Amino acid sequence: MVTPKVLCRGGTAIKPEQLPRSDGSTEREQPPPRRRRRRLAIAAVAVVAVAAAVIGVSAALTGGDPEEQPEVSGVVARPDQSPPRELIAAGRVAVSAYYTTKLVQQPDGDAVNGRQWSLYDPTAERYEKTDWAWVDVAPGMKTAAVLEGDLPAGRVGLMNLSTGEVERWIEVEKGVGGVQFSPDGERLVATAYSDHPDGLFRDAPVRVEGAPGGGKGQEMPGPKQSRTGFYVIDVDSGKAVFRERPAKKDSLAAMAGTGRQDFSWSSDGRTLWEQRLDRPGRNYYDVNGRLKSQPQRKTDAILPPVVTSPDGKRATGGFAGSKDGRIVSAVLDARTGERSAVVPGQQLLAWADNTHLIAWLCDPGQCKPGKGEFRNQLVLVGLDSDEVTPLSGFRAAQLDHAGRWTPVFTER
Template identity: 60%
Template sequence: MAPDPHARAAYKTSSPEARPAAESAERPQPPLRRRKARRLVVAAAVAVAVAVGLAVPLALRGGDTHGRPASLPDVTGVAAHPDQSPPRELIAAGRVAVSAYYTAKLVKQPNGNAIGTYQWRLLDTATERYEKTDWAWLDVAPGTRTAAVLERDLPVSRIGLLNLATGKVRRWIKLDRNVGSVQFSPDGKRLLATAYRLNPDGLFKDAGYQLNDKTVPGPKQSRTGFYVIDVASGKADFAERPAKKSGTLAGGRQDFYWSRDGELVWEAGGNEAGRIYYDVSGKRVPAPDQEARAPYPEAIRSPDGNLVTGAFVGEGDNIVSEVRNAKTGKRAAVVPGQQLLAWADNSHLIAWRCDPGQCSPGKGEFRNQLLLVGLDGKVTPLSGFRTAKLQDEGRWIPLLTGR
């Protein structure tokens, strides 16, 4: 069963332990069978599927239930709209909110070229509704008051700091080199921006490759390095880190991301851990102990640090994932969900789960919705179901941010 090929990881919260990836497109959905931990795909624009030429990148059943509480306190601040997909009004639970979401499409350009583009809808905190924007790329700071935004025609030479209550840019940070992505640090005090010479989501005729007996435009790798930027002062320090030489399907987008404690940055790598770490000056360093010991790269610790998300462990129509004890590594619970995204509190998670009645391989595996799930197995739908068509322009990918 093919994984969902949306690639820019869009799940962020204020806790360093809960910002697993780019953690700013959709990570691959785990196949509905038992499998080993998988490598994070970070090519950002596979949201429009390689097939069309964009190669940029229930009742609780089964498992060891030892340690699962018989009942849990209710989560505070739940805003659910199970009749909305894509959502129009705020979706949130506990410490996490959907601060923005995007859809993706392929836009043809002259001379046989193309660009993968994103249509973002950003939370208006005054109305608690999602409003359409024209930004090419964005990220939302913990606290959901400020967004960092990039203008169209990536890469660009400035980053805007936008007020989510007014929708206005209050300040621009100008840079000497063009950037194609931006991400807030876990504490919201710094920005990490990846620099490129070309549009990282661009597809070029002169970089074409064969796909299904047809030549399609391909990406060009043009990354030059990254900036670490102090938000308060605008001071920007650049570290030179050119693009890794890799195959066509790796894509032109090779972004850097913050480590969970915000002390290091990382990029996707071919090693066993799936990540290569650097200090903020660009020097390669070993993986932090806590991240090196995680059960898989995208694992997320609970706010109190006692639990950590595990892999999908369902079989057949049993759509469940495991939660482990962070200290011992032993299974603490099995919860409904195909992919665990963020902790709403110490005993509830936000997860994707496909429609239990239509989850057979090749059928409705990707027709999924956001759920709030408790360690006791209680499920609260947060959104409506997304379309099962991976290449559908209406298929939305959320950005989860600590509030």
């Protein structure tokens, strides 16, 4: 049976593995202070013991030989923590931040479905709550782009994660509601809005069937399609170029329950895309805002959006039913969109390497299709085995639980 190499943060390791840093150097981490070593060693043993208790017996789901599957390096598991307090990582990626959501009522009858962000602090070696309205972390996990206050924000901050200080502010004339680093970390796309993208407005009502009050439904505050365009920001120079790309008023954003229609980078960083709401698929644009005419791929219609493996050969697919009593999801050929494998998990989130993924998986003792699926945890799964390695503790079973957290993954 092939098992991942599990390490504890701070230098204490079970099967040590020196990982190259994201900046290309091979400098080793400094050992922890002497007074912490015994405590970390005990914690490391506990992590492995808990993980081993719930790892299934290896049996191939796709006919592959699990012994041929390479190990995953640098696995940092916290199976007793939800939300996590300390770093979670596997292979090339780590949970750089996570957020919870909370509906905040406004004095005028409006509301905001706001996010409470927790960001990994490499100095404290733990996740810390922040007051930022939006966070995205650059590859290498040294810099974060942040937005402050009530969205849309008038500037984008670039924060040094080691010091927690914003080293530079980039002013924008059009308020922005979300930012994302390009895959190489050299640019940002910042989506501009005239109203809060996560706001619910009394003057944009939607009718909700089965809402409190009974009858034929009740009008509730709804989202506004207020996107105006996007900025492409050069991180080094701070130059921000705006391109007008307003939201289409005939889209189905209101049915989606949100006014957020952010632009995202393609995996190669050459184009930008938005999810279509009027029909399945995506719209692609160049960085100058020009719509690109290119064939739609089968993977473009999948929600949540697919994530492509580092080698570009595979992509995450959707829920694929159950196999041997366990919920599974599909892995697709990135070029054709055809299924190439199924792996344990309800939702595939990130690639640890070319053959292993991080997924949400529900509690095997409670999980059945349509029941108990919301009590889930982060796990590491492989293409050629049904073995799972827990990375986090379980989230609460209630979908609207206040502590229900959503991870953000970044290449480290």
